[in-house]
Amino acid sequence: MNYVTLNNGVKMPILGYGVYQVTPEECERCVLDAIEAGYRSIDTAQAYQNEEGVGNAIEKCGIPREELFITTKVWISNAGFEKAKASIEESLRKLKTDYIDLLLIHQPFGDYYGTYRAMEEAYKEGKIKAIGVSNFYPDRLIDICQFTEITPAVNQVETHPFNQQAQAHEIMEKYKVQHESWGPFAEGRKDMFTNPVISEIAAKYNKSVAQVILRYLTQNNVVVIPKSTHKERMIENISVFDFELTEEDKKAIKSLDEAESAFFSHYDPQTVEFLTGLGK
Ligand SMILES: NC(=O)c1ccc[n+]([C@@H]2O[C@H](COP(=O)([O-])OP(=O)(O)OC[C@H]3O[C@@H](n4cnc5c(N)ncnc54)[C@H](OP(=O)(O)O)[C@@H]3O)[C@@H](O)[C@H]2O)c1
Numbered sequence: 001m002n003y004v005t006l007n008n009g010v011k012m013p014i015l016g017y018g019v020y021q022v023t024p025e026e027c028e029r030c031v032l033d034a035i036e037a038g039y040r041s042i043d044t045a046q047a048y049q050n051e052e053g054v055g056n057a058i059e060k061c062g063i064p065r066e067e068l069f070i071t072t073k074v075w076i077s078n079a080g081f082e083k084a085k086a087s088i089e090e091s092l093r094k095l096k097t098d099y100i101d102l103l104l105i106h107q108p109f110g111d112y113y114g115t116y117r118a119m120e121e122a123y124k125e126g127k128i129k130a131i132g133v134s135n136f137y138p139d140r141l142i143d144i145c146q147f148t149e150i151t152p153a154v155n156q157v158e159t160h161p162f163n164q165q166a167q168a169h170e171i172m173e174k175y176k177v178q179h180e181s182w183g184p185f186a187e188g189r190k191d192m193f194t195n196p197v198i199s200e201i202a203a204k205y206n207k208s209v210a211q212v213i214l215r216y217l218t219q220n221n222v223v224v225i226p227k228s229t230h231k232e233r234m235i236e237n238i239s240v241f242d243f244e245l246t247e248e249d250k251k252a253i254k255s256l257d258e259a260e261s262a263f264f265s266h267y268d269p270q271t272v273e274f275l276t277g278l279g280k
Contacts, residue, residue: 001015002014002218002241004223006130006154006178007153007176008150008153010102010130010153012101012130012223013039013041013223014223014224015224015237015238015240016039016040016069016224017030017034017041018182018225019031019042019054019227020045020182021048022229023050024049024050024052024053026053027050027052028053028054028056030053030229031053031061032057033234035061035063036061036231037231038238039234039238040067040068041101041225042069042070044072044073045072046074046075046078046090047073051094051095052094054094055094055095055097058070058095058096058097065097068101069101070095070097070101071101071103071104072091072095072104073103073104073134074103074104074106074115075106076275076279077279079109079111079114079115080110080111080114080115081114081115081117082114084119085118085122088118088119088122098127099128100127100129101129102128102130102153103119103122103130103132104133104134104156105132106134108133108135108140109272109275109276110276110279112144113144113147116144123150131153132152132153132155132156133154133155133156134155134156135157135158135266136152136155136157137157138167138171141155141168141171141172141177142171142175151177152177154177154179154180155168155172155177155179155180157180158181158182158183158186158261158263159182159183159184160185160186160192160262161186161192161195161198161213161257162190162192162256162258162260162262163260163261163262164257164259166259169220169222179221179222180223180224181222182225183262183263184217184224184225184226186262186263190262192213197255198212198213201245201252201253204249207240208236210226210236210237211236211237211239211240212249212253213253214237214240215240215243215245216249219244219245
């Protein structure tokens, strides 16, 4: 496994396993399968309602806790200092651990400054090894970097071949915030898995489209957390460090960038109304 070093010196695997849309019933089995396949980094969130499944797997997997890297995220309904503080305790309980490796603010809405202060406090108490944000596009990221004591270590944003976040990546580098991708395959949207440009590159290396995408992102210093409930795909998705894309390959994949979300825009008033509504 390759690692990135975060701005506070913490080492994070560059490739992990995400559990969004993994049901609470399936989560423990999936995370145990992922750990057996070699994953050490697991990405969950309060909103996924499967932190307990992750916690059960942490308890049962037989891997020392310090070899695992657990991420969770504070949801909008827990925004604000007091609520966020209580939710951190709840996440620790559900995850069956006395520390979280990385805690992110899930969405930049509601009293997220209050949330961040609670995260800073828990960080200083040693309950969290690194704190960061998610879905903070350049305007909000710069703002939070300017007005907080601890610079976010990570920003997790939608990133895949059709939405590569070139400008956001530059800003993250400038502020020493590690870029992490969510949705590396855009959940298969826009026929990602049969894209002709990526398929041609994949054939050259005898790899799959999924593997080429993960290699591309990690070669660009982007942390990835692909999700699959199938063990054979988990194994496929982690087997990406035995080949290297050339500059020409990278240029071809770069040309696929539409610089637009395959899901929804955080600047769309309807989306913002929907998300802020969840916090009320
Ligand atoms: N911070 C945020 O707001 C946010 C938002 C979304 C996601 N995330 C995080 O990012 C993680 C990854 O994103 P995501 O789950 O949305 O989507 P994704 O990883 O881009 O795509 C997952 C989809 O691809 C399929 N798949 C996985 N590996 C495959 C392979 N090798 N070949 C063919 N199909 C494959 C999966 O199907 P099967 O499961 O059936 O194999 C699933 O339908 C999440 O799990 C979550 O941890 C964060």
